[in-house]
Amino acid sequence: MAQKKQETALTGLSDKEVLISREKHGTNLLTPPKRPSMWKLYLEKFRDPVIRILLVAAFFSLVISIIENEYAETIGIFFAIFLATGIGFYFEYDANKKFDLLNAVGEETPVTVIRNGKVREIPRKEIVVGDIVVLNTGEEIPADGILLEAISLQVNESNLTGELMVNKTINEELFDEEATYPSNEVMRGTTVVDGHGIMKVERVGDSTEIGKVARQATEQSEEETPLNIQLTKLAGFIGKIGFTIATLTFIVFTAKDLYSYLNVNEITDWHGWMAIARIVLKYFMMAVTLIVVAVPEGLPMSVTLSLALNMRRMLKTNNLVRKMHACETMGAITVICTDKTGTLTQNLMQVHEAKLDATKADLIAEGISANSTAFLEETEESKKPSGVGNPTEIALLLWLNEQGKNYLELRENAKVINQLTFSTERKYMATLVDSPIQQKKVLYIKGAPEIVMGKCNLSPEELAHYNADLLAYQNKAMRTLGLAYKFIPENSGNDCAELVNEENMIFLGIVAISDPIRPDVPEAVQKCQSAGIGVKIVTGDTPGTATEIARQIGLWKPEDTDRNRITGVEFAALSDEEALDRVLDLKVMSRARPMDKQRLVQLLQQKGAVVAVTGDGTNDAPALNHAQVGLSMGTGTSVAKEASDITLLDDSFHSIATAVMWGRSLYKNIQRFIVFQLTINVVALASVLLGAFFGTELPLTVTQMLWVNLIMDTFAAMALASIPPSADVMNEKPRKTDDFIITKVMRKNILGVGFCFLAILMTLIVIIKQMPADLVGQALTQFFTIFVMLQFWNLFNASVFGTNHSVFKDSRHALGMLSVAIIILVGQILIVEFGGKVFRTEPMDFITWIYIIAGTSFVLWIGEIHRWIKRIQKKN
Secondary structure, X not given: OHHHHHHHXXXXXXXXXXXXXXXXXOOOOXXXXXXXXXXXXXXXXXXXXXXXXXXXXHHHHHHHHHXXXXXXXXXXXXXXXXXXXXXHHHHHHHHHHHHXXXXXXXXXOEEEEEEOOEEEEEEHHHOOOOOEEEEOOOOEOOOEEEEEEEEEEEEEOXXXXXXXXXXXXXXXXXXXXXXXXOOOEEOOOOEEEEEXXXXXXXXXXXXXXXXXXXXXXXXXXXOOOHHHHHHHHHHHHHHHHHHHHHHXXXXXXXXXXXXXXXXXXXXXXXXXXXXXXXXXXXXXXXXXXXXXXXXXXXXXXXXXXXXXXXXXXXXXXXXXXXXXXXXXXXXXXXXXEEOOOOOOXXXXXXXXXXXXXXXXXXXXXXHHHHOOOOEEEOOOOOOOOEEEOOHHHHHHHHHHHHOOOOHHHHHHHOEEEEEEOOOOOOOEXXXXXXXXXXXXXXXXXXXXHHHHHHOEOOOHHHHHHHHHHHHHHHHXXXXXXXXXXXXXXXXXXXXXXXXXXXOOEEEEEEEEEEOOEOOOHHHHHHHHHHOOOEEEEXXXXXXXXXXXXXXXXXXXXXXXXXXXXXXXXXXXXXXXXXXXXXXXXXXXXXXXXXXXXXXXXXXXXXXXXXXXXXXXXXHHHHHHHHOOEEEEEOOOOHHHHHHOOEEEOOOOHHHHHHXXXXXXXXXXXXXXXXHHHHHHHHXXXXXXXXXXXXXXXXXXXXXXXXXXXXXXXXXXXXXXXXXXXXXXXXXXXXXXXXXXXXXXXXXXXXXXXXXXXXXXXXXXXXXXXXXXXXXXXXXXXXXXXXXXXXXXXXXXXXXXXXXXXXXXXXXXXXHHHHHHHHHHHHHHHXXXXXXXXXXXXXXXXXXXXXXXXXXXXXXXXXXXXHXXXXXXXXXX
């Protein structure tokens, strides 16, 4: 069997076998995720509940327009619908285009294979099952396969398991039972960091581990966003009120007029029936007007604008938002599941501490330089340093670099006589050099400290001292290396293995290496916890490393027990009931596989949590897709980015805390808009209803209502959406997803201010009723302008709703509001002066304008006095 394997390895597949294999098992390409077509993306915007109610109103309005041959109102409503849906569509489409540019995938990468008995290079996409692939240091593994040969082979599996260095071997005695994947198998998308090997391809394309993960990542997640749940509730609530009032009004008024008409007239011909139809139509039109007034047309536009503005601004804080709803959902999250490598840590092995013999600096520098196979890469100053080869060796070279030593010069000058590369069996690496510094042959060795110390002459006290240091480092989940050397006489042999086995080496000391946490992470974790958000680490690392990182970032506390941590295998073994009982308490999941992370997210959601998931590897993609918000890293894999909603361009956990602050502030701004919008709707609804009872013609026409509800609200939405985020929101607990968007305080404000405005407007209607007919047109224009100006001044109050601040406290805030207010004012003047028949207005003189603007400003001053009193009460 072994003989046959070896023969295949040497000859590989023939051209004919390649074609048969491709036919049977497919190509080595991952199926790209299906993107919705432009039409589908646009039609998705019509799933908005408020837009749907608006469509019903538009249909009724169209029927009446056809009968009366007056289309201005219907055009206005349709314009409102297309404007709101169009803006949302444009921003998402634009983000997707930007994102595609970010993700160019290289399937043309050359791979070394053996075919027809010859070694040749082919593009990665042409690999088939059965191919024999030669693996060298630094290369990405092109498909899943089984190893036929492995020489000191170490693989970076961080894309799949989060582990930076995994030993691979074909020697069954050395298999790691705890490893996520078998020790003699390698996976597509992982990278060879050290050694070399030969593999036989077992799975290609979508059948590979990474392919399965990518497929999970493109499954549709049906999880509704918190904001959508709130808006559905709100639209249902408003719809019910609007339809109920409209239906009652229609029945009461139609019955009253029909009764009066039938008491006086008899129906003998079609003229009588026409008169009845006119009465029914008149009140049907009024009912539709009430529905149009009740539905906040500006709301979808406001939410869309708020989200779109936030998308743009969050980009400046290193959050590239791909899915618009994610801006706001970030404010509602209650749990963040984060991976470790690259998000909490810097994804760069570095020397944490070097306890070396300072008197032998030259020997240490030469030893590290010559006894190594790694290289440092030239990088720009702003980018993090990187290298090619074993991450541990790169860490040593970086440390040497920081000491001002040039490792390349030292390596080139030291002539290598013999070298023994690192292997998992030996656990050390040795190099014999002709040293120009020492003018003699020197044997350098580095490796597992217990092995290296065993080759040296150390006293029991020294051994105890070093062992205590090693234990302290290992408790902090660090990797440790021992360094030693020996001068070799000229007449001795040159075989490294023999020279090392002679022992009598001189110990230089130990080096502790770790992937350090990012400096801003502990503070960001603290911010999230004080904001009521639970943080969970989900990683492929060992339980010890994962717990230690949790301790360093302030997540793992002395009082935490084994109930707060679990391994992927243990988690998979739990039934759903058992797992549900533990998920909220878990802080650390180690040795996690992709599907464990996804299951964790789904169980948390069953518990009512709103989950954000961070990840940079392909292994994170299913969880990124199934969470309410998926946060991928800018340096992450294309599969992870494709599955996510937001890409963190600076890879930092700190940006997540910023995104939460933005999301919460955005929700507050949407609430401010609702206070402003519903005050208008309550007043408009009641004034149309009561106006009809008083017997005047409709005090506000549908087109006037659309100006107030749509255009004015669009500008108001822009003003309120552009209020900058406040850090105060991070001291509050996350809101519950089932909380109604209209709080008790909001309800009091809407009804209180609404009834005050209504009292003023009803008084005006009573006065208008007693006016001579030729003055009614001018009076109704003034009524419309007063109505608009009351809302105009209330906009300033709404902008500081939920706080006790003065409108004028922040000059930037005040200027932003003022610029929008001027646009609204100019719009109102233009409509009154030039609106004519469409808006049922007559021009007003300058003095009237001044009286109305100044007279209605009391709304702002009363608000300012109320907030001033609140501030004084708070101080006392």
